[in-house]
Amino acid sequence: MNGLDGYLTISALLFAVGLYGVLTRRNAIALLMGVELMINAANINFLAFWRCLYFNSSEPQIFVLIGITIAAAEAAIGLALILNVYRDFGNIEVSHINELNG
Amino acid sequence: MTGFIHWLAWIPLLPLCAAIITGVMALARKSERAAPFITIAATLISLFISAAVLARFLGGTTQNHLEVSFHWLQAGRFSINLGVDLTHLAALMAVLVGLVSSLVQIYSIGYMHGDGGYGRYFAYLALFTASMLGLVVANNLFQLYVCWELVGICSYLLIGFWFHKKSAADAAKKAFVVTRFGDVGFMLGVLILSSFTGSFSYNQVEQTLSKVAIGAIQPPFFSPATFLAVAALLLFAGAVGKSAQFPLHIWLPDAMEGPTPVSALIHAATMVAAGVYMVARLYPIFLLSSFALGVIAWIGAITAFIAATIAIVQTDIKKVLAYSTVSQLGYMMIGLGVGGYVAGVFHLATHAMFKALLFLAAGSVIHAMGTNDLREMGGLHRKMPITSLTCLAGILALAGFPGFAGFWSKDEVLGVALSNGQTLIFVIGVLSAGITAFYSLRLWLMAFSGRPRSASAEHAHEAPAVMTIPLIILAIGALFGGLMNFPHPFIGSLLNPAEHEQINLVAMGLSTAVGLTGLAWAWLLYAKPEMAQDPVERMPVSLYRTFANLWGVDAFFTNGVARWALNIGRMVAWFDRHVVDGAVNGAAWMCGASGRTLRRFTNGQAQFYAAVMIVAILLAVWLVLGAMQPPNLTAAAPTRWAVTTTLGGRAR
Numbered sequence: 001m002n003g004l005d006g007y008l009t010i011s012a013l014l015f016a017v018g019l020y021g022v023l024t025r026r027n028a029i030a031l032l033m034g035v036e037l038m039i040n041a042a043n044i045n046f047l048a049f050w051r052c053l054y055f056n057s058s059e060p061q062i063f064v065l066i067g068i069t070i071a072a073a074e075a076a077i078g079l080a081l082i083l084n085v086y087r088d089f090g091n092i093e094v095s096h097i098n099e100l101n102g
Numbered sequence: 103m104t105g106f107i108h109w110l111a112w113i114p115l116l117p118l119c120a121a122i123i124t125g126v127m128a129l130a131r132k133s134e135r136a137a138p139f140i141t142i143a144a145t146l147i148s149l150f151i152s153a154a155v156l157a158r159f160l161g162g163t164t165q166n167h168l169e170v171s172f173h174w175l176q177a178g179r180f181s182i183n184l185g186v187d188l189t190h191l192a193a194l195m196a197v198l199v200g201l202v203s204s205l206v207q208i209y210s211i212g213y214m215h216g217d218g219g220y221g222r223y224f225a226y227l228a229l230f231t232a233s234m235l236g237l238v239v240a241n242n243l244f245q246l247y248v249c250w251e252l253v254g255i256c257s258y259l260l261i262g263f264w265f266h267k268k269s270a271a272d273a274a275k276k277a278f279v280v281t282r283f284g285d286v287g288f289m290l291g292v293l294i295l296s297s298f299t300g301s302f303s304y305n306q307v308e309q310t311l312s313k314v315a316i317g318a319i320q321p322p323f324f325s326p327a328t329f330l331a332v333a334a335l336l337l338f339a340g341a342v343g344k345s346a347q348f349p350l351h352i353w354l355p356d357a358m359e360g361p362t363p364v365s366a367l368i369h370a371a372t373m374v375a376a377g378v379y380m381v382a383r384l385y386p387i388f389l390l391s392s393f394a395l396g397v398i399a400w401i402g403a404i405t406a407f408i409a410a411t412i413a414i415v416q417t418d419i420k421k422v423l424a425y426s427t428v429s430q431l432g433y434m435m436i437g438l439g440v441g442g443y444v445a446g447v448f449h450l451a452t453h454a455m456f457k458a459l460l461f462l463a464a465g466s467v468i469h470a471m472g473t474n475d476l477r478e479m480g481g482l483h484r485k486m487p488i489t490s491l492t493c494l495a496g497i498l499a500l501a502g503f504p505g506f507a508g509f510w511s512k513d514e515v516l517g518v519a520l521s522n523g524q525t526l527i528f529v530i531g532v533l534s535a536g537i538t539a540f541y542s543l544r545l546w547l548m549a550f551s552g553r554p555r556s557a558s559a560e561h562a563h564e565a566p567a568v569m570t571i572p573l574i575i576l577a578i579g580a581l582f583g584g585l586m587n588f589p590h591p592f593i594g595s596l597l598n599p600a601e602h603e604q605i606n607l608v609a610m611g612l613s614t615a616v617g618l619t620g621l622a623w624a625w626l627l628y629a630k631p632e633m634a635q636d637p638v639e640r641m642p643v644s645l646y647r648t649f650a651n652l653w654g655v656d657a658f659f660t661n662g663v664a665r666w667a668l669n670i671g672r673m674v675a676w677f678d679r680h681v682v683d684g685a686v687n688g689a690a691w692m693c694g695a696s697g698r699t700l701r702r703f704t705n706g707q708a709q710f711y712a713a714v715m716i717v718a719i720l721l722a723v724w725l726v727l728g729a730m731q732p733p734n735l736t737a738a739a740p741t742r743w744a745v746t747t748t749l750g751g752r753a754r
Contacts, residue, residue, distance in 0.1 A: 023713050089490070098706025 007048030022071035120144035121228035126551020134221030141228040149200030187241030230256035280353040291336030334394035345377025354472040362465030399439025406432030442518030449511035455579035456499035463493035478556035492577035501539035507583025517606030539620030547628035
């Protein structure tokens with residue numbers, strides 16, 4: 001197993017943990033945390049490829065910076081949404097937020 | 103003449119305008135009292151115009167017709183004109199229609215006084231007059247057909263005028279449905295002729311068909327003779343329905359549910375004569391097929407005989423007259439069928455007058471009595487002398503008493519039949535003439551002579567002048583109607599100068615003798631002050647039953663044709679309900695079912711959506727990668743492969 005495989009395995013595990021959280025947690029904040037984990041797994045991927053394959057290029061680092069920014073924005077918006085959900089519903093259980101069902 | 107011709111279109115248009123005006127007034131329930139004056143004025147003006155045209159023709163103008171027409175519409179290769187074409191025949195008929203219509207409308211002022219539908223009634227009458235005149239003056243088959251159906255509608259509306267009575271509503275439906283049988287044939291005839299000749303115009307159709315007859319043009323599918331016979335008989339089918347010929351005569355007696363003046367105008371004088379008129383107007387077409395003419399003559403003879411026998415046993419005054427109308431229409435058909443064009447039209451003209459008279463007289467009696475039943479009448483002569491005497495004039499005209507209108511025309515029909523070698527038809531005609539004489543005098547004696555047989559007969563009184571004056575005018579027509587063709591053949595020279603019909607003394611003598619025998623027999627049986635039982639009931643029971651059962655024709659239609667049609671209808675309805683509706687409902691159910699299934703996926707759970715998304719992405723990745731069939735996909739190097747695939751050639 002070379003270095004790249006190790007990084008990718010870690011990142012894949014991290015992504016799977018995040019995905020598991022997104023799909024299973026009932027608490028909206030935990031769900032948000034899962035999304036953050038998935039974004040970070042992607043960031044690790046970028047950095048791993050940069051480190052092992054494209055060391056002379058700066059594009060992966062730029063992507064990672066953008067990814068962190070997106071994660072921050074997402075956290076801010078997500079928390080704001082959750083706050084409003086809490087005000088309306090009195091809790092933040094995602095399974096309760098199903099008014100747009102068919 | 104040039105300025106005059108612009109007036110022709112107003113012959114049908116004036117009554118139409120009157121119908122619209124009075125119709126709106128009747129709908130708005132405003133000034134219904136004024137309605138008859140509008141319609142009568144319109145009818146009189148159009149009568150005046152057509153009478154002026156007829157006077158010109160009689161005055162010996164060189165023109166044999168007056169025509170105005172305009173191009174109405176173009177549909178493919180068909181161009182359809184609307185127009186007025188007053189031939190000698192059309193002018194005569196227009197005068198008859200206008201005359202009877204205006205008299206009936208005047209009479210109706212008295213008869214319909216105080217009826218709830220007063221304005222509506224006159225609007226219908228005016229609409230009828232307009233459509234009938236449109237039919238008479240038509241110069242093409244299309245306009246003929248449209249007006250043909252319009253008079254049918256007016257007949258329906260007026261039979262069912264008292265639609266709150268179930269019998270009247272039923273009779274209206276029956277008239278409409280039964281005439282439809284004939285009208286289907288008529289429509290097919292019009293379509294065959296127009297599509298074959300490429301025109302609706304009478305002249306062009308007749309010219310093309312005469313070329314077919316001499317073999318210059320070959321018709322499709324048929325030999326020329328068959329084609330001409332089929333076309334003529336299809337047209338005649340319409341006349342069978344409209345003119346109540348056997349076996350479609352069954353609607354006319356029921357049509358007596360309408361107001362009596364309507365029976366006089368529509369179901370005696372004009373509309374039922376429309377079939378006869380149509381045959382006469384298109385006579386050049388019928389002349390081309392001797393087979394069709396034979397069928398017409400025989401249908402006429404059968405109708406004349408059967409209807410006359412049924413009339414003997416009727417006890418409803420209007421039913422007697424209705425069957426006698428059917429019978430007389432049969433005579434007109436005999437006349438046309440045996441080649442007596444002038445005779446048929448002459449009988450149409452005299453019949454229009456004396457039958458309108460008889461119906462109006464019957465209306466006067468019904469108005470006074472409140473019942474149609476002859477058995478409850480009697481002794482009315484002293485109570486209502488004008489009605490009685492005018493009715494007697496009509497009766498004698500119908501019976502063919504020497505000198506009266508019906509005598510001349512009926513004998514001319516029979517004379518033509520005899521001299522053209524149709525002996526059997528002649529014999530049937532003479533027999534029916536005897537029966538006619540019997541039942542017509544029976545009607546008069548039962549109603550007017552003897553002692554009153556009910557309280558209402560004792561307290562009857564003469565009708566107002568507005569009703570008796572039309573009676574008197576028509577009685578003059580019934581008395582002197584024969585002058586139209588004898589001794590000077592006005593109608594003959596007007597319609598067909600070539601047809602010099604001599605008075606056939608054998609025919610005249612025979613039919614007069616038989617007619618007088620019928621009259622005498624009726625006199626012997628009925629001219630008694632008291633009448634405990636109707637003498638006709640003493641005739642052989644099998645005969646009586648045949649006549650009273652209307653020869654089983656009605657039963658045949660109700661039990662045979664109607665049941666058959668109902669069963670077919672039920673089958674079609676089943677197919678419609680289960681197969682056609684099933685397909686439509688099935689499609690709707692499938693949409694609903696797929697909707698119900700799919701909406702489960704839209705459950706509002708964001709996590710469920712996310713899971714579906716992930717699964718779908720994985721599926722898509724698996725499909726794309728599977729399609730690529732990676733060459734070195736081993737368990738040891740899955741990531742290497744993933745990297746090379748996703749990043750392309752750069753990594754290699």
